[in-house]
Amino acid sequence: MNLANSIAPETKAAEPPTSLDVVNAFDEFMSAFESFKDSNDERLGQIERRIGGTDVVTEEKVARISLALDRQKETLDRLVLKNRRPALGGAGRSAVDVSEHKAAFEAYVRHGDMAGLKRLEAKAMSASADADGGYLVPVETASEIDSRLAAISPIRSIAQVRQVSTNLYRKPFATSGTVVGWVGETESRPQTDTPTLVDLEFPVMELYAMPAATQTLLDDSAVDLDQWLASEVDVAFAEQEGAAFVSGDGNKKPKGFLSYPTVDESAWAWGSLGTISTGAAGEFAASNASDVLVDAIYALKAGYRQNANWVMNRKVQAEIRKLKDADGNYLWSPPSTADARATLMNFPIVEAEDMPDLAAGSSSVAFGDFSRGYLIVDRLGVRVLRDPYSQKPYVLFYTTKRVGGGVLDFDAIKLIRFGTV
Structure with a gap:
């Protein structure tokens, strides 16, 4: 490994992202998720109609958008982290x-x-x-x-x-x-475990x-x-x-x-x-x-x-992202805000x-x-x-x-x- 390339730090702190950067990244992520749902619905429709299986082009499109979702979420998480990084201090x-x-x-x-x-x-x-x-x-x-x-x-x-x-x-x-038990008023009280x-x-x-x-x-x-x-x-x-x-x-x-x-x-x-x-x-x-x-x-x-x-x-999450309930609703939900986590059946997902x-x-x-x-x-x-x-x-x-x-x-x-x- 080239040590010279691995040790070069920035000589000044990078400009922190603005709230607008985070909002824009979140909007792009939600837009990508809507595209994913549309493409995955088409894929599932092809399966249900049994027209010779799923179209290869549709499968590739779903996989491509799913990968884009992962990358946009990583970018969003990085922006949120930089924006919320706490100031250093010496408490105590x-x-x-x-x-x-x-x-x-x-x-x-x-x-x-x-x-x-x-x-x-x-x-x-x-x-x-x-x-x-x-x-x-x-x-x-x-x-x-x-x-x-x-x-x-x-x-x-x-x-x-x-x-x-x-x-x-x-x-x-x-x-x-502690082991407990029911007894009558005048009965003996045996020792419990x-x-x-x-x-x-x-x-x-x-x-x-x-x-x-x-x-x-x-x-x-x-x-x-x-x-x-x-x-x-x-x-x-x-x-x-x-x-x-x-x-x-x-x-x-x-x-x-x-x-x-x-x-x-x-x-x-x-x-x-x-x-x-x-x-x-x-x-x-x-x-x-x-x-x-x-x-x-x-x-x-x-x-x-x-x-x-x-x-x-993320690969397992990509598979779960395609699942629906009996009413046709996706089980996987995108984060409600930029700094929140995606959820599965209302429980947060940690990647x-x-x-x-x-x-x-x-x-x-x-x-x-x-x-x-x-x-x-x-x-x-x-x-x-x-x-x-x-x-x-x-x-x-x-x-x-x-x-x-x-x-x-x-x-x-x-x-x-x-x-x-």
Whole structure:
């Protein structure tokens, strides 16, 4: 890889999009959706009339408009994100402390001057003031990385997130409530069984990135180093942790919800995720295709449905976008506003590209309350170690954060399996 091409940051912030840009993008998206509905109606009409199957030209047109919809939604999401990006700030710390830390960190990044950071960490009685372990980035940079991760990483945006100061988070969970019973006024009261508790453990794993810069770049006072560092690592962090939250095996990374044991919903038990089958290998059933979606919704208890989301990748969403109910209404609905999500049967859709494509036996659609079903554990702080020696003339910035994750409540997430069993 050409390092020179990978490290060039913008020397000034790009102009934020205006509200008019967002409105125009949303209008174009809705116009494309109307075109999609018209073309898909034509396709379905050809199938119903049985005139030798669907016309190839119509199929290609539907697929082309569906792809355009995906691209326009990505553009719309990007504009909304830029328009709503929060201002950086140092909540909970005095302006003097924030400014002093920022100045000391900038001196370390630009010139390798560790004196200011050592003084600050000694004053704060930090246990990790040794330069070999790196230095905590200023709160502005850490907040910027965290906020972008929440926006970019789809599972992080809907899961429960806890911050810890150790390498392991333990969570007791009651899998059964207190047993109660009815008795007469003068009858004896036998002792009831105690609640069943399980001790769930969520270790944090190290996630790293190593952006590079030339000393000439670092000497350029026009470059905002906080912004540059955040922009270099946020996408890399989000892509890696996003994949782990879906399918990570738990070995040196978080354990994804698709890596846990599964069982048919009719035989569900704690420790496994319940599945509902479509009845067809690698696809929806030929008739009443939407029934499996209804079954998935009502496999979830009412308390979980209130905050439930669909999770799937864009290819699966493209297939679901073509489905209609018995009255001819599309099950998939576009977002009602520019910053909202598309919905399926009135539940929001979260697009996660790490979810599997349709295949025989694949669990390509998840439905559930991820804020109760999946836990992400972040260890406080993002650290940076400056390395001007390993790859001269570039200065490397070994940037690390610690994150873990796993299923918290096995009853809160259901999977649709594209198979006969």
